[in-house]
Amino acid sequence: MKERLVIFDTTLRDGEQSPGAAMTKDEKLRIARQLERMRVDVIEAGFAAASPGDAEAIRTIAETIKESTVCSLARANERDVRAAGEAIRPAARGRIHTFIATSPIHMEKKLRMQPDQVVDAAVAAVKLARQFTDDVEFSAEDAVRSDMDFLVRIFDAVIKAGAKTINVPDTVGYSIPELWGERFRTLLARVPDADKVVWSTHCHNDLGMAVANSLAAVAAGARQVECTINGLGERAGNASLEEVVMAVRTRPDVFGVETGIDTTQIVAASKLVSTITGYPVQPNKAIVGANAFAHESGIHQDGVLKHRETYEIMRPEDVGWTTNRLTLGKLSGRNAFRARLGELGIVIESEEQLNHAFARFKELADKKSEIFDEDLQALMSDEAVTPEVEHYKLVSSRFHSETGETPNATLTLTIGGDEIKTEASGSGPVDAAFRAIESVAKSGAELQLYSVNAITTGTDAQGEVTVRLSRAGRVVNGQGADTDIIVASAKAYINALNKLHGVAKLNPQIETL
Structure with a gap:
């Protein structure tokens, strides 16, 4: 049997830190519902200590999401951990993700702490987090530039303190696949009780290798990948969820793992995140770009017509590329309209909101001969701006x-x-x-x-x-x-x-x- 690869989505936390990509609570909830529909294992809903609004959004998501684990990030200090614990308290499954920097440059220049103090803070944070949930993840920020002996020491300490997941982040997108895979192999060999925790990778895309580095970590033994829809994230972004998922699905001979992701929901998630954040997807983006399954060359077209697999390693319908045409018109009823919104993960809170949205839909139907799901996503994004x-x-x-x-x-x-x-x-x-x-x-x-x-x-x-x-x-x-x-x-x-x-x-x- 293949081992399970945990998909940890941080679109709502790390992805939101893209300039201008901040989301309202309702927008975050819409994305969280789509992530749950896609069967994402862990949804990092935000950073509770960052603001009261972020804490409230996490709490709302924790109250709503039942199938996925809802996670809050927290620095390794008491205030952050308690804020995270309170925010995830309503969750059916909650996780606290605590972190502290471990590289010499971060410890000296940013934290102004000695290595012993960093270890003590990490252990204390994990122990406090365990008072709120048994599911505690620890991350060594800037692990890519951290001393290996120190990483072994701090990971050993936090595992003893009760951490269940150990995350090794390439915070600055500095690594390359060969070195990143070797770092994981070394840690799994040297850290005591390494086999008792889930090892996770979190890669940034500054050199364009976030997905490649993440997959190298999986090949080396990592069993959780932290990623975002469309690779959204600050600077050059994070590892792209859709690329990681489809890589391990398409190449089981290489990775020998499987995810629980419903891949037919990938395109819908991509379009929703793009619409809400205003970050368009480039046409040649892998998996979710408009040209991802287009064939311009006559040779390619001929090959695909004769046998699809000559030039396609995936089927477009497997990731959700369908016509998505909504066969509603002027004479369609509100119930059909509400049902289609429900299928798209859009929840109507009141009859007044439904009536207003339906009236705008009818106006749009007067202008367009065909209405698509993307039109409804855009329409409902406008509806999310309430009068108050x-x-x-x-x-x-x-x-x-x-x-x-x-x-x-x-x-x-x-x-x-x-x-x-x-x-x-x-x-x-x-x-x-x-x-x-x-x-x-x-x-x-x-x-x-x-x-x-x-x-x-x-x-x-x-x-x-x-x-x-x-x-x-x-x-x-x-x-x-x-x-x-x-x-x-x-x-x-x-x-x-x-x-x-x-x-x-x-x-x-x-x-x-």
């Missing part, structure tokens, strides 16, 4: 753009409940719209990114716009979708302003593994 947090709202818009004339935008907004009409000119209609909004919002924010992507195919496709704004060190992404790309742009800018206004959870600047 919608300080800025677009009421109506009119745009004028003509060759030889200066483009103009006239908008009607509500700001704090007061209706205001505003007008501005710009180098194009989108620029004019943004100038009109800023003339009354006066946010002082800097526009860092403007990105447009088609949600589905066809000339009637909705355009999805991402706007990234920064102000006073805070960075947020705003999203908007509409069949009119200029309207979508205005929606995205307003969505970002609402987040900057403080009505949605902002990304805390916290240290990471």
